[in-house]
Amino acid sequence: MKPRLSIAIALLSILASSASAQAPDGEVEMSVDRNQVEVGGIFQLRITATVQGGQAQLQPPDLAAFDVLSRSVSSGSVMRGFTRESRLTQTMQLRARQPGAFQLGPARIDFGGGTTIDSNVLQITVGGGIQAGQPAAQGGAPDLPPAHHADGMAFDPRGFLRTWVTDAEPYVGQQVDVTVYLYLRGPLRASPAITREATTDGFWTRDLLPPSRSLDARTQTLQNMTFQVYTLRHVAAFPLQAGEQTIGAPAMEVRNSGLWGLLGGGGNEPLRLEGVPVTVNVRPLPSEGRPDGDVHVGELTVTSELDRAQVGTGDAVTLTVRAEGRGAIEQIRIPSPSADGLRVLQPEIRDTVSTPGGVVRGDRVYRWLIVPERPGTYTLGPFEVPVFDPEAERYTVARAPALTLTAAGNAAAAAAEPEPAVLEAPSGPAPDAPSFGPIHRESELTRSYATMVDRGWYRGLLALGPLMLLLGLVARAWRRRAASDDPARAPRRARKAARKRLAEAQAHAAGGEPRAFYAAIGAALKDVLQARLGQPVGSLTHPELSALLTRRGMEPELARAVVEELEGCDFARFSAAGVERAEMDECLTRARALLAKLDRFTPTAEDEA
């Protein structure tokens, strides 16, 4: 017993120790949605920390070089085996404050006691800033136009509108800034009402002012009169075709009450202001050295990548081509790749455009799903976009080198659909949620949901255990009760069996078969004993039987007589050669007497004994 117990205790100890002795562990990772931004540009930093089996503090990296616009923390926990795993995601919107290359991180999880885990380190490049000759940064007011020019305005000493264009002779596709100013002699006391916008037909435009802002005045002296100058519109305009293009004259009403209105003689009448149209002479791109295709004006770099270079036939890969630079990014067209044996689906196009320093720049990303329908090696690209630099007045070609795709396996059915994992592309209205999906392609479309617990048979089987125990208890109680019955209620079957055995014994005696005779006598006695005691006695030795009978309340003399008779029967069975008939008759008589006494014997219960 002791060795078995010790093994069981050792097993339990191992189980317990495995549950409690796990040291805390974890990991922390940082990611950004982009690692190149301009001054004033906004990007998202996400820190994901996972801690197993302990408590830890998350220390974000030093963010001194950035403005933290918002911060959110999401946390949760699950049990993995015996270990609690806590996850924490911290998401921050950061704004770049100054140009330069910045190292972000590491973030750190601190378990206390000097145990820490560091994250990866990120490199953020902040470019741009205000360059010479460029307007002020996004959100800031552009420089005022020169006072000595009278372009774009119809001077009025009470006030006037002025449209200013930074370059009157741009190339097709070159950015020019168009700004509409309101000149007033006094401060603006109410919001002006624009009755006609400055039209920009023939231009692709992008607003350079933030959607919500306040009208702040600056002062400028024109013709010896000091004006309050308000910036009403400030857009980047890209001429779409060569020739004279006109920016229409804006119009507005200014209702200024108060002293200035009275002094101005206008009373409560609104001041109606009319601007003048401004003509821009758009130059065509130089024909000398002009490459074929649509030319992008500005700066551009093109990169390309495949998510997998080797793929099974019928599987889809994602080809991504990114054009990044300055200019009318959203006008860039990149032709779809094609090759015999490739099925190229319609591309997904995403544009990210910002206006740091008043310069329109950003990237345009094309994503194609490509399904090789036959095995082989395919060349995708190169991807080229001709670029004209208006400052240097020369052409270049932005080029991403060709990519090689190898498809292996049997030819796929033409209608094979691409794998869902590849079809998944970051799209949708939530730019901060790129990690959703892919969706599942297969489903059993189950219409009924039932667990094992809901099944009828389960409850029946669950009740079986307690029922089994209950039946066992009843059976044991019945046996005890049977064992404690009085002689009158002794099992009739046992008595009948005993009488039958005695009759058989008599027949064996008459037939001269002493072995069979004594065996029948012994069996008759044991049957009656078993029926009276309610338990088997066949396996007991004679001393054990004697002790049992005494324990169960039998008179010692009777017990001794019974055991001696059984001993005599056993002895005679194995040495029955010379047994006389008279001896057998005497034995039969003694057995009958003993059975009669046993019929009157009432055993006590084992517990009572």
Added chain:
Amino acid sequence: MRRSLLVFALLALPLTARADSLEEIWDRANHAYFQGDHDGAADGYRELLALGVVDPDVAFNLATAEARRGRYGAAIQYFEQALWLRPGDEDARAGLEAARAAVGARRANAQGEAEVAEEPPLGEALFGGTSRDLLALLTLLSSLGLFGALTALLFVRRESVRLGLGIAAPLVGIVLLVSGAGMVIRNGWLEEGDPGVVLQERVPLREGPEAEASERHVAREGQRAWILDDGEDGWVLVRVPSVGEGWAEASRIGPVRPSGR
């Protein structure tokens, strides 16, 4: 013979037609998703639910489509449903975490700071990743084992066997206790109501089931809400942990468990 075949074919026809129809809706919804039509995809998956489909893949896809639409409360609801139907689904767990993070990010964008914490109760944390069928099977087997051992102890006389049964019975009893507790927790037999999720960013919890009733509390998108009373006329009585109890419009609280559970 021919007549019996005809009867069989007629009986089988509605079933086949229905199965095809579900498959078609599923394919259509998936196709819409891949085309970027997340509204159409979500409509398709909801149609499947309305037809009585109770399936973790449908719940997962619907959650993903809702997340793509920016409806993170609904996304959380169906990610939780997917996890309830298929515990331990890592895709659904990752989606749930991403949806909660997205709720936090959106709130932070509006307010500057936001914290979204979802700490499940210990019982749910312990057994949340274990399937109800596994717990039920363990409970059944350990119950049979324990009671079988106890019953055998009543009759067996042999000492070595009795010793073995005496060691096994308490161990099996511990397994029965743990798996039984897990089964009770996982089936929500001790919960105060049905679990739900707040679907919108600002859901007033009112004194009574009517729009004119005064506002007691305000629940936020993605929070767990216990549905205490289904009420009538489109209102439910809910308790939102760490917020409070009150009546909310039923359309603003999404039940996690499929209807009929």
